[in-house]
Amino acid sequence: MRVLFAVGLALLLLSxxxxxxxxxxxxxxxxxxxxxxxxxxSLRSGLLEGAAGAFAVGYLLDLMSGRPTxxxxxxxxxxxxxxxxxxxxxxxxxxxxxxxxxxxxxxxxGLLALAVTWLTSKTWGMGxxxxxGLPLEVLLTGAAALCLYPVLQRFGPVAERAEPGLIxxxx
Amino acid sequence: MQxxxxxxxxxxxxxxxxxxLLLLAxxxxxxxxxxxxxxxxxxxxRILLAATAPLQRGLVTVIDAAAGAWERYVAxxxxxxxxxTLRAEVxxxxxxxxxxxxARLENERLRRLLNYPEVESGQRVVARVVGxxxxxxxxxxxxxxxxxxxxxxxxxxxxxxxVVGQVLxxxxxxxxxxxxxDPNSRLGVRVQRTRARAGAAGTGDDRLLRLDYLLRAxxxxxxDAVVTSGxxxxxxxxxxxxxxxxxxxxxxxxxxxxxxxxxxxxxxxEEVLVLSPPGTSPGLLxxxxxxxxxxxxxx
Numbered sequence: 001m002r003v004l005f006a007v008g009l010a011l012l013l014l015s016x017x018x019x020x021x022x023x024x025x026x027x028x029x030x031x032x033x034x035x036x037x038x039x040x041x042s043l044r045s046g047l048l049e050g051a052a053g054a055f056a057v058g059y060l061l062d063l064m065s066g067r068p069t070x071x072x073x074x075x076x077x078x079x080x081x082x083x084x085x086x087x088x089x090x091x092x093x094x095x096x097x098x099x100x101x102x103x104x105x106x107x108x109x110g111l112l113a114l115a116v117t118w119l120t121s122k123t124w125g126m127g128x129x130x131x132x133g134l135p136l137e138v139l140l141t142g143a144a145a146l147c148l149y150p151v152l153q154r155f156g157p158v159a160e161r162a163e164p165g166l167i168x169x170x171x
Numbered sequence: 172m173q174x175x176x177x178x179x180x181x182x183x184x185x186x187x188x189x190x191x192l193l194l195l196a197x198x199x200x201x202x203x204x205x206x207x208x209x210x211x212x213x214x215x216x217r218i219l220l221a222a223t224a225p226l227q228r229g230l231v232t233v234i235d236a237a238a239g240a241w242e243r244y245v246a247x248x249x250x251x252x253x254x255x256t257l258r259a260e261v262x263x264x265x266x267x268x269x270x271x272x273x274a275r276l277e278n279e280r281l282r283r284l285l286n287y288p289e290v291e292s293g294q295r296v297v298a299r300v301v302g303x304x305x306x307x308x309x310x311x312x313x314x315x316x317x318x319x320x321x322x323x324x325x326x327x328x329x330x331x332x333x334v335v336g337q338v339l340x341x342x343x344x345x346x347x348x349x350x351x352x353d354p355n356s357r358l359g360v361r362v363q364r365t366r367a368r369a370g371a372a373g374t375g376d377d378r379l380l381r382l383d384y385l386l387r388a389x390x391x392x393x394x395d396a397v398v399t400s401g402x403x404x405x406x407x408x409x410x411x412x413x414x415x416x417x418x419x420x421x422x423x424x425x426x427x428x429x430x431x432x433x434x435x436x437x438x439x440x441e442e443v444l445v446l447s448p449p450g451t452s453p454g455l456l457x458x459x460x461x462x463x464x465x466x467x468x469x470x
Binding site for chain 1: 187188190191194195197198199200201202203205210216219220222223226227230231234300301302303304305306307308309311312313339340347349355
């Protein structure tokens with residue numbers, strides 16, 4: 001159920017984003033709404049359920065990017081797994097905590113995207129890939145996560161952990 | 172027998188991590204196998220794209236309607252002031268019209284003289300840009316016309332200003348267009364003034380193209396118009412691509428270095444024209460204005 005919700009939400013948000021980006025004329029950065037959803041899955045879902053959800057969300061991003069190569073499907077699952085590891089180290093509470101978690105996830109996702117693309121293509125150094133837009137992208141994604149928090153909460157609290165974590169992010 | 176039972180038990184015990192590993196490995200293998208090449212749309216892709224296309228179209232319509240209503244409201248407030256200004260302008264323009272009429276007649280005469288074709292055949296599909304790739308590193312846009320409208324992969328896409336790109340993927344009611352400025356875009360071009368042939372490639376920056384393989388001995392100046400050569404099998408010849416800039420003539424090497432300022436403003440794409448495959452004429456609109464060609468010998 002949570003996977004279907006994540007996929008439906010990702011499909012809706014990606015469609016809206018592609019139109020909004022057109023009107024806003026954002027050329028340098030996009031809002032990684034899918035990473036916010038993957039972050040939610042890593043905090044809230046079980047291993048298999050979350051990985052399947054992340055796979056589906058990444059597949060959608062790949063598809064909507066116009067040139068599906070599998071890159072974002074791979075990165076979504078990887079980000080989900082890294083998010084699961086992070087979840088065991090930090091406690092995420094409240095909208096702000098979730099936004100910071102999504103922000104960090106997007107930074108990792110963006111850097112991994114650059115690294116993997118660099119490793120698998122010959123276009124590095126020709127302006128094809130640029131980390132210049134990453135800080136803005138990360139901030140926009142954090143803001144988007146903050147806005148998405150109430151919607152995601154409808155499918156259960158973002159994180160519930162009995163034991164205290166190493167870093168605590170309070171509301 | 173016991174061994175296979177043990178393996179099965181092991182697989183069953185670690186079923187979850189193995190499935191997750193599979194979910195991670197499958198796209199990685201696909202990525203490593205295909206590289207930058209995109210896969211052809213499968214049934215799932217087609218269904219998902221068909222689901223998003225109406226939503227995108229609807230959103231564009233709603234936003235346009237809202238923007239239009241606001242513009243009309245603002246326009247009404249300006250109308251009276253503009254009316255006064257326009258009355259004054261009408262008087263001065265009337266005097267200019269006489270002169271323009273003369274220029275028009277002269278233009279018609281010259282066109283006839285050049286035998287410039289007014290109407291050209293070939294299928295053209297007018298499409299609307301309804302979305303942009305959610306990935307900043309993949310410069311593609313989505314248009315609201317697809318296979319049902321005759322749009323096919325590799326069809327050239329243009330605007331009245333010049334070349335936009337080519338259709339990367341078409342589904343029932345939508346298509347993705349790879350912009351000229353995407354790092355994966357390549358096309359054959361010609362310097363309009365000298366007719367020298369070269370290649371142009373996207374840089375990933377939507378305000379810059381790279382001019383490749385133009386011999387160092389060729390004459391190229393800043394601002395020279397560059398048009399499609401028609402040699403790449405995708406774009407018909409004579410379409411405006413951009414203007415030369417940052418021309419660098421190195422001391423050695425076979426080719427000179429230069430960039431192009433695209434003729435099309437990719438950040439403001441609204442409506443585009445999808446042309447028929449090469450072999451049919453593209454029409455007058457996007458074609459660069461003809462200039463007398465200088466014959467420099469066989470190329």
